[in-house]
Structures are given as structure tokens and as C-alpha cells.
Amino acid sequence: MACLEICLALLGLALFIYYWSIGTFKTFENRQLPYEKPWPFFGNVAASALQRISLHKQLTEFYLRTRHHKVVGFFNLRKPIVQINDPELIKKICVKDFDHFPNHQLMITTNERLLNDMINVMKDQRWKRMRNTLTPVFTAAKMRNMFTLMNDSFSECMQHLNKLSRNSSAGKDFEVDMKLLFNKLSSDIIATTAFGLKVNSFENPENEFYSVGQSLIFSTAFQFFKFTLSALAPKLFTFFNMKVFDGKKVDYFVSLVVDAMKLREEQGITRPDMIQLMMEAKKESQDNWTDDEIVAQCFIFFFAAFDNNSNLICITAYELLNNPEIQERLYQEIKETEEALNGGSLTYDTVQKMTYMDMVICETLRKWTLSPSIDRVCSKAYTLTDGDGNKLFDFKKGDLVTIPIAGLHGDDRYFPEPRKYDPERFNEERKTEIVPFTYIPFGAGPRSCIANRFAQMQVKGMLYHLMLNFKIEASPRTIKDMWEEARSFSLTPRSGFYMQLVPRQ
Known part of the structure; x- marks a missing residue:
């Protein structure tokens, strides 16, 4: 009898969980919006959530199947989301009628330190005030000064590669996991430009900044599980008082920034990095930003830049090795640029003049x-018209x-x-033919990425x-087809981004 009761209880629990998992799936039918039938729990992202394909591929294929609809229903797990497929409507949502869609959705519901103070999480007027405070930090003039700090990190990376070249068994060509290499570079650049910290992760790969940073970017399955749970079942996540991040490691970043600001104020130290720029912006702003709010912007800067910037370099290198004629043309422009510098260091303005580099x-x-998609939240009733x-x-x-x-x-x-990888799409003649709001790599409207200049100049x-x-x-371990081999939310192959580097004579 007890066994039967247990079985019935388990069956009842299973049915409850199942009906909970599909509880939102009538949303678009009731609101007369076309949609594709979703899977229980996973909605329209089952294949990527189960590690069968990448999220990029999943979202692209969904769009291509539904692009004949200007507006279509989409389920991200259990969440019903309205997808806008038409460029003119995207302009309406992101620009013209921005006041109806001014905020991002909250991906995670938690009261952890810093997370609710980051600019991408801030809402309405609070976001607008922080955006106005941060905008002067990322002007071309500020980027010029910050580029000098980047040059030191570039130099250390090249010294490391030259050392690997000298020590290679063949004495010439050598294989490198570019993802590991550029993760270290990205970490060093963020350390020096955002946190005022000088590290060399090539000489000292165990340094604390790199180690702590690596542990905070969803590098383990358990971290990713916690993040997913916080998005899928926020009440359950809060009930068990779970945390997405290790509080001690978050405190490490807080101490870095707060201690640096205190030292600079006491000793009159200035440095062309984000801490300095934030200190200056805080003084000029009428808003009395707290230390945590200042640190939070450095924190999100870390998250936005660390993995994305290293991925962008790796993927560009991957395309160049698969398109040797494009690589050769880019090299010729780089050689011409080096000759024009006449022995001088690379500068931000020089980089901006490299037209083919920009096309690539x-x-x-x-x-x-x-980012395969961007989101908005409707703040007040709105009728979308064509x-x-x-x-x-x-x-x-x-x-x-x-x-x-x-x-x-x-x-x-x-x-x-x-x-097809074709940089000529962005030459002076053809780029003017691109339909507005069909090319938006950094988002669109006032909520677009504020640090896109920084990302591009680093790469x-x-x-x-x-x-x-x-x-x-x-190299023998270079992936054959990243589009087919990439999995889940990252474009980074599980096997690594291995490539062969051949020293130029």
C-alpha cells in the first residue's frame, strides 16, 4: 500500500511539474500571434539548451523559418517573448518609441552585491543618469589615452608568442590554443584599463585577478545551472537563498576599485583608466553615486569584455586562416601602416585609419x-502598427x-x-546599401552597447x-566547421581554438 502511495505521489509530482513547464504555452494562441509549437521546459531553444547546436544557430534558423511574419511569438524556456523580425519595426521599438521599451529584462533575480547596480540592469531614470555619467568615459579622446595601456599588454602577448616560437620543436611553426591566449590578454587589458591593476598573465598565469575572473564567467556546469535556475524558477532560487556568484570573489573586485580610488585621492595619482574616468565622471555628475554603483560598472565591464573580446579575436583569426587571400590583403594594409608609423608605436588614430581592418x-x-539577440521590456501599453x-x-x-x-x-x-565571409560587404560603396537596422552587432538605440569603441580597438x-x-x-586540431560544431550559448568550441602560427621572415 505504501509503495502505491509513493508511486501516486511521484506521478502527481511529475504531472504538476509537466503542467507547470507548459503553463505559459497558450500565451500567443490567446493573443492571436503566430508561433512555433514549443517543447516542455525548453520552449523554442531545446536543441541549444541540450547542447546539440549553438544558440546562434538555433535563433538564426528560427528567424529564417518565421521571417515572413513581421512579429512572431517565441518561447525562451517557459518565457513568452515577442520577436520583431522587421527592420522598420525594430527601429520603432528601439528608437522612435523607445519610451515604451526603455529597459532590459531581469535575467536573474537576486540581491547579490553589485548585480542590481550594473548599468545593463538599471531601469528608467536611474539607467539614464548612469548612462549620461558613463558616456564621456568612452569618447574617442578617452580611448586614445586608454590605448597606450593596451599597447603594453599587446607587447607582453607578443613576447610570449615569440618565446613559444623560439622554443617550438620545429623551431618555426607552432600550435596555439588562441582562446586560452586571448583570454589572458583580455584579462590583462581589463585589469589595466578598468581596474588600474598591472598584471602579466603570460608570465604569471596563476595571478589572482585572472584566477578570480575565470571563476566568475560561468566556467563550470554548476555555475551555469545556478544561472539557468535563477532565470527559470526565480522564486525557488530565492527560497533556497542561492547565489550566482561567490560573494568573496565579488568582494575582491570591490576592494580593488575602492582601495584604488582611495589611494589616488590621498596621493593625487592619475592614470588613464576606467577607475580614473569614473572618479572624474562622479565628481562632475550631480548624482551621488555610491562606491558599489561605481564598482558595478567596472564589474559589468569585465563581464561584457572578457569573453566577448577574446572570442572576437579568435573568430576573426579563424576566418582569416580559412580565407588566406583576405588574410594576405589585411597583412599588406598592416605592413603599410607599420611603415607609415616609421618606428613609432601604434595609436588609436592609426588603427581608425585602417579601412580594410575595419571591414574585416x-x-x-x-x-x-x-550577442545573437537583444531584449526589451514593454513599460506601458503600446499598439505596434506597420x-x-x-x-x-x-x-x-x-x-x-x-x-x-x-x-x-x-x-x-x-x-x-x-x-560566406566577405569583408567587401562593408567597403565604402556597398556599406551604404545595407538596410538600416539589419546590421546591429552592438544593439540599437539608446540601450546599445556603450563600450563598442573599446571592444573594437582592442581587437x-x-x-x-x-x-x-x-x-x-x-593546425591538426583546428575545428573544421564552427557553425556545426559550436554548442549551447558560446561560440567557443569545446576542443579549443587551436591554430598554427608561422613566424614571418
Whole structure:
């Protein structure tokens, strides 16, 4: 009898969980919006959630199947989200009628230190005030000064590669896991430009900044599980008082910034990094930002830049080894730039003048956009209409919106042969033909990425030094097809980003 009761209880629990998992799946049917049938628990992202394909591929394929609808329903796990497929409607949502969609959705619900103070989490007027405070930090003039700090890190990275070249068994070509290499570079650059800390992760890979940083970027399955649980079942996550991040490691970053600010104020030290710029912005702002709010911007800067910037360099290098004629043309521009510098150091302004380099990076960002989608939340009732005034959808306060960046970038109506790597799409003549709001690698409107200049100058600066000294070729462990082999939320292959570097004579 007891066994039967246990079985019935388990069956009842299983049924409860199942019906909970599909409890939101009638949303779009009730609101008369087209959608694809979702899977229990996983919605429309089952394949990527189960590690079968990458999220980039999943979202691109969903977009291509539904692009005939200007607006379509999409389920991210259990969450119903309204996807906007039409460029003109994207402009409405992100720019023209921004006041109806001013905020991002809260990906995680937690009261952990710093997380609710980050600019991407801030809402409404609080976000606007922080955006106004941060905007002067990322001007071209500030980037010029910050680039000098980057140059030191580039130099240390090249010294490391030259050492590997001398020590290679063949004495010439050598294989490198580019992801590991550029993770160290990205960490060092963030340490010096955002946290005022001088480290060399090539000489000292066990340094505390790199070690703590690595532990905070969802590098373990358990961390990723906690993040997913906080998004899927926030009440359960809060009930068990779970934390996404290790509090002691978060406190480490807080101490870095707060101690640096205190020391600089006491001793009158100035340095062209983000801490200094934030200190100056705080003084000029009428808002009395707390130390935690200042540190939080450095913290999100770390998260936004660490993995994304190293991925962008790796993926560009991967495309260059698969397209040797493009690599050779870029190398010729780099050689011409080096000759024009006449022995001087690379500068921000010099990097900006490298037109083919810019075309290459733009095409990488099109084909392999760092964020496959962006989101918005409806803040007040809104009726979305097309250009002829026809009603498409009635938004309610709290409705979630997604903009399918990867899908738009992979749409052959806007970018013929979208899986072909072709920097010429961004030459002076053809880039003017790009339909507005079909190429948005850093988002669109006031909520677009504020640090896009920083990301691009880091990638361009490192590529300049790398290609000036080495030719990039495939190694035995280079992945054959990243589009097919990438899994889940990251474009980084599980096997690593291995490539062969051939020293130039």
C-alpha cells in the first residue's frame, strides 16, 4: 500500500511539474500571434539548451523559418517573448518609441552585491543618469589615452608568442590554443584599463585577478545551472537563498576599485583608466553615486569584455586562416601602416585609419555576432502598427521583446550568401546599401552597447601585432566547421581554438 502511495505521489509530482513547464504555452494562441509549437521546459531553444547546436544557430534558423511574419511569438524556456523580425519595426521599438521599451529584462533575480547596480540592469531614470555619467568615459579622446595601456599588454602577448616560437620543436611553426591566449590578454587589458591593476598573465598565469575572473564567467556546469535556475524558477532560487556568484570573489573586485580610488585621492595619482574616468565622471555628475554603483560598472565591464573580446579575436583569426587571400590583403594594409608609423608605436588614430581592418571586423561581427539577440521590456501599453497603420500586436506592460540580431545578419535578403565571409560587404560603396537596422552587432538605440569603441580597438590592436609577426594557418586540431560544431550559448568550441602560427621572415 505504501509503495502505491509513493508511486501516486511521484506521478502527481511529475504531472504538476509537466503542467507547470507548459503553463505559459497558450500565451500567443490567446493573443492571436503566430508561433512555433514549443517543447516542455525548453520552449523554442531545446536543441541549444541540450547542447546539440549553438544558440546562434538555433535563433538564426528560427528567424529564417518565421521571417515572413513581421512579429512572431517565441518561447525562451517557459518565457513568452515577442520577436520583431522587421527592420522598420525594430527601429520603432528601439528608437522612435523607445519610451515604451526603455529597459532590459531581469535575467536573474537576486540581491547579490553589485548585480542590481550594473548599468545593463538599471531601469528608467536611474539607467539614464548612469548612462549620461558613463558616456564621456568612452569618447574617442578617452580611448586614445586608454590605448597606450593596451599597447603594453599587446607587447607582453607578443613576447610570449615569440618565446613559444623560439622554443617550438620545429623551431618555426607552432600550435596555439588562441582562446586560452586571448583570454589572458583580455584579462590583462581589463585589469589595466578598468581596474588600474598591472598584471602579466603570460608570465604569471596563476595571478589572482585572472584566477578570480575565470571563476566568475560561468566556467563550470554548476555555475551555469545556478544561472539557468535563477532565470527559470526565480522564486525557488530565492527560497533556497542561492547565489550566482561567490560573494568573496565579488568582494575582491570591490576592494580593488575602492582601495584604488582611495589611494589616488590621498596621493593625487592619475592614470588613464576606467577607475580614473569614473572618479572624474562622479565628481562632475550631480548624482551621488555610491562606491558599489561605481564598482558595478567596472564589474559589468569585465563581464561584457572578457569573453566577448577574446572570442572576437579568435573568430576573426579563424576566418582569416580559412580565407588566406583576405588574410594576405589585411597583412599588406598592416605592413603599410607599420611603415607609415616609421618606428613609432601604434595609436588609436592609426588603427581608425585602417579601412580594410575595419571591414574585416565588421564582417566577423555580422557573421558571428557576439550577442545573437537583444531584449526589451514593454513599460506601458503600446499598439505596434506597420507603415500603413495596420495593427500588428497590442503590447501589455511587462511583455518581453526580442530582436533577432543573428537572424537578421544571416538573412540572404539583406546579406547575399550569408555564410560566406566577405569583408567587401562593408567597403565604402556597398556599406551604404545595407538596410538600416539589419546590421546591429552592438544593439540599437539608446540601450546599445556603450563600450563598442573599446571592444573594437582592442581587437584591431591585437590583430595588428599578431599578423605583423605571424601568419595564421590551420593546425591538426583546428575545428573544421564552427557553425556545426559550436554548442549551447558560446561560440567557443569545446576542443579549443587551436591554430598554427608561422613566424614571418
